[in-house]
Amino acid sequence: MTGPEELWRDALANGRFLLQRTDDGQAVFPPRAVAPGSGTPLEWIEASGRGTIYSVSWIYPRPPAPPYHVALITLDEGARLMSRVLDATPEALAIGQRVKAFIGESDGAPLLLFRREQEE
Amino acid sequence: MSDNFPRGRAAIAGLATFGIGEKPGYSAMELTAEAATRAVADAGLTLGDVDALFICQPDDFFAGLSFAEHLGMRPAYTDNNRTGGSAFMSHMAVAAMMLDCGYIDCALIAYGSNQRSAGGKLATRITHNQWDAPYAPLFPVTSYALAAARHMHDYGTTRAQMASVALAARAWANTNPEAFARGPLTLEDCLAARIISSPISxxxxxxxxxxxxxxxxxxxxxxxDLAQPPVPLLGAAAATWWNAIAQADDVTVTAARESGARAMAMAGVKPADIKVAQLYDAFTINTILFLEDLGFCAKGEGGPFVESGSIAPGGSIAVNTNGGGLSCCHPGMYGLFAIIEAARQIRGDAANQQPGTHVALAHGNGGTLSSQATVILGSLDSL
Known part of the structure; x- marks a missing residue:
């Protein structure tokens, strides 16, 4: 047995994006030991990976480092998380756009990332 | 929640600041000790009268212990709450209740940082959690930027409106000799400033x-019976809804909505009764969010409210009358400086004194819009 965080990371390393769900159907992220607010047990579900950009901020390091962004994404299941949308520009990326998750890599570790839906 | 509070039965008896701006050659603890001994003297008391210590230092997780040692105190109670810049408002709530029930007789609440002279870095090891960190948001600015970007999307708030918060702060600072950033600042300066994490420059x-x-x-x-006019604490409330910005139900609404309403209910005042408010302005969006959440204007109207000049000198509510974190000082955590400016307005010895101030609000923000705490100060006439 492992805790929820390690279980989630193991699943991600095996190509699966999991979420937790409360007994009344609320999606939960990041993984927790018990349902927030009630303390009742949580069950694991496969995430659809679909979501909508809730907010976005472009970060401008001092040149020559290029700008990059972080986005808050509301998953269709209801949970929200921070991530990044691949191949985005400040002009083209906007709140309200539909995105789809994929599992990329950063520093040798699997990392949850998103693409805009029309790019698929 | 019953929110029983000993309205007005505990008071600020002394206060002091020290080393605001640049004070090279001092450690954070030394700066804090200088302010603490001045505050005790201001009250007409001695260090030996203090029997409870409340402190939260940026760089010392055991500050309660090391500060007691530094001053040679043996406090009967030591509180080292770490909710960030709002910690000092929570300290006041706890101290007031402990004083009222006779558990303690005299509380010292202190803070200090040498952040500027120590190299300009935020002297904290606090950062984003392990879920957010791989995407490299800047701590703490990107969290506020994500709130500001959504506020713009939902309510049409503009960068010029955010800039008017900075301009109001500078206008107050320009007539406060203690303020670090004084001099001209224009809307054009603000709009031309380098973006760090959009939309925040x-x-x-x-x-x-x-x-x-x-x-x-x-x-x-x-x-x-002490040396200064007492500044009774009329109400104090803290609220925590989440820590990471990604966990907010709505990033445009902070727990100030709860802490403010509860503190005002304890104090028996409404937003319209408050003409002086010190709001923790780590970023310009903070002031807009807190004006809305504390009930000084409706949700979404904070941008037009500040743009109309309402919070600047001569406006309808005097906000951050010392120049705030934007133009007076921000040594890592600002909460106690907001409290002191509110208390000075009640005592009548503020640099930008607002005549006839008998009620003043100070609001603290901790984490990244996470921990919110509000205190309402009054004069003896307000009791």
Missing amino acids: TRDCCLVTDGAAAIVMTRTDRAR
Whole structure:
């Protein structure tokens, strides 16, 4: 047995994006030991990976480092998380756009990332 | 929640700041000790009168212990709450209740940082959690930027409106000799400033300064016989809804909505009764969010409210009358400086004194819009 965080990371390393769900159907992220607010047990579900950009901020390091962004994404299941949308520009990326998750890599570790839906 | 509070029965009896701006050659603890001894003297008391210590230092997780040692105190109670810049408002709530029930007789609340002279870096090891960190948001600015971007999307708030918060702060600072950033600042300066994490530019960010602050609290009946006009604490409430910005239900609404309403209910005041408010302005969006959440304007109207000049000198509510974190000082955590400016307005010795101030609000923000705490101060006439 492992805790929820390690279980989630193991699943991600095996190509699966999991979420937790409360007994009344609320999606939960990041993984927790018990349902927030009630303390009742949580069950694991496969995430659809679909979501909508809730907010976005472009970060401008001092040149020559290029700008990059972080986005808050509301998953269709209801949970929200921070991530990044691949191949985005400040002009083209906007709140309200539909995105789809994929599992990329950063520093040798699997990392949850998103693409805009029309790019698929 | 019953929110029973000993309205007005504990008071600020003394206060002091030290080293605001640049004070090279001092450690954070030394700056804090200078402010603390001045606050005790301001009250007409001695260090030996203090029996409870409340402190939260940026760089020392055991600050309660090391500060007691530094001053040679043996406190009967030591509180080292770490909710960030709002910690000092929570300290006041706890101290007031402990004073009222007679558990303690005299509380010292202190803070200090040499952040500017120590290299300009935020002297904290606090950062984003392990879920957010791989995407490299800047701590703490990107969290506020994500809130500001959504506020713009939902309500049409503009960068010029955010800039008007910085301009109001500078206008107050320009007539406060203690303020670190004085001089002309224009809307054009703000709009041309370098974007750090959109939509937040360098001009939307608080200062990086040195500085220390301390207050002494005792029961109001005792404070009446001390050296300064007492500043009774009428209400104090803290609220925490989440820590990471990604976990907010709505990033445009902070727990200030709860802490403010509860503190005002304890104090028996409404937003319209409050003409002086010190709001923790780590970034310009903070002031807009807190004006809305504390009930000084409706949700979404904070942008037009500040743009109309409402919070600047001569406006309908005097906000951050010392120049705030944006133009007076921001030594890592600002909460205690907001409390001191509110108390000075009640005492009548503020640099930008607002005549006839009998009620003043100070609001603290901790984490990244996470921990919110509000105190309402009054004069003896408000009791």
